Amino acid sequence: MSDTTRTIVTGRPASRRPRGGMRRPWHVVTLQYVALAAYLVFLGFPLLWLLSASFKSSGELNSLAVNLLPQEWDFSNFATALDRQNLIRSAGNSLLVSVVTMVVTLLLSMPMAYALARLKGKLRAAGTVWILASQVFPSILIIIPLFLVLRTLHLNDTLFGLILVYVTFTMPFTLWMLQGYVAAIPRELEEAGEMDGAGRWTVLRSIVLPLLIPGLVATAMFTFVSAWNEFFLALVLIQSPEFYTLPITLRSFLGAEGQTQLGPLAAGAVLATIPSLIIFSLLQKRLTGGMLAGAVKG
Numbered sequence: 001m002s003d004t005t006r007t008i009v010t011g012r013p014a015s016r017r018p019r020g021g022m023r024r025p026w027h028v029v030t031l032q033y034v035a036l037a038a039y040l041v042f043l044g045f046p047l048l049w050l051l052s053a054s055f056k057s058s059g060e061l062n063s064l065a066v067n068l069l070p071q072e073w074d075f076s077n078f079a080t081a082l083d084r085q086n087l088i089r090s091a092g093n094s095l096l097v098s099v100v101t102m103v104v105t106l107l108l109s110m111p112m113a114y115a116l117a118r119l120k121g122k123l124r125a126a127g128t129v130w131i132l133a134s135q136v137f138p139s140i141l142i143i144i145p146l147f148l149v150l151r152t153l154h155l156n157d158t159l160f161g162l163i164l165v166y167v168t169f170t171m172p173f174t175l176w177m178l179q180g181y182v183a184a185i186p187r188e189l190e191e192a193g194e195m196d197g198a199g200r201w202t203v204l205r206s207i208v209l210p211l212l213i214p215g216l217v218a219t220a221m222f223t224f225v226s227a228w229n230e231f232f233l234a235l236v237l238i239q240s241p242e243f244y245t246l247p248i249t250l251r252s253f254l255g256a257e258g259q260t261q262l263g264p265l266a267a268g269a270v271l272a273t274i275p276s277l278i279i280f281s282l283l284q285k286r287l288t289g290g291m292l293a294g295a296v297k298g
Helices: 003-010 026-053 058-062 076-084 087-118 122-134 143-152 159-184 187-195 200-211 213-229 232-237 246-251 262-283 293-297
Strands: none
Touching: 026 262, 058 262, 076 087, 076 262, 087 122, 087 159, 087 213, 087 246, 087 262, 122 159, 143 159, 143 232, 159 213, 159 232, 187 200, 200 213, 213 262, 232 246, 246 262
């Protein structure tokens, strides 16, 4: 008996069946939310503890008392971090290196990723082998030859040399990421654009590039954060204090014989996270903004 017939016969509206299949039991939903909340606490607790430590005095940090909130709010840690350790200059160096590394890596990776995803043959196989092989060897194995090469080229102890090294080390993984995004774009969209009379560059600019925006944003985030947080290569290749990046400057809060300025170190670490948060907030809206733009324009 249909819902309409049942309504006429009984005089009561038929109960509607829930769409989308059976509903999950309430205890399953509760466990999922509890697990999600626990995961958020696991991720956010170190940041909350770091933020709390940046406002604690040295006496409270050295005591055995464990308090999430400071007993007395001490703002001098931020002044110490900014005044005594040239944190602003180091942040400027890190920002310059990270942004240039991100832009150069994206410009070089886009055409190479498209070639790897669309072309077939020995060239694609060789590129794939190069990507995988470059991820096997740790950077510590080649740091001495790399330092000698940069010294020969007079690029050691320079931000330009550091940018070249960062681009070289981040290129394989970003290329692997981008070629996966390009491979997910249907070839039929490009063929439809060509059938409408669009040239090759027009198809790439109007169809492929808008659909590739989420991949470019994800790759840009990865490249920026990798260059911003990198410590080992900068420690070896940079010797002049005026060229120190932010991770090297934060290391200066570790004094001799294991004595650490915990308050200023925590304050400097909090300030170091601000540019990354700004970049994420600016770019995360682009992750889904270009998903269908290329298909509409095509």
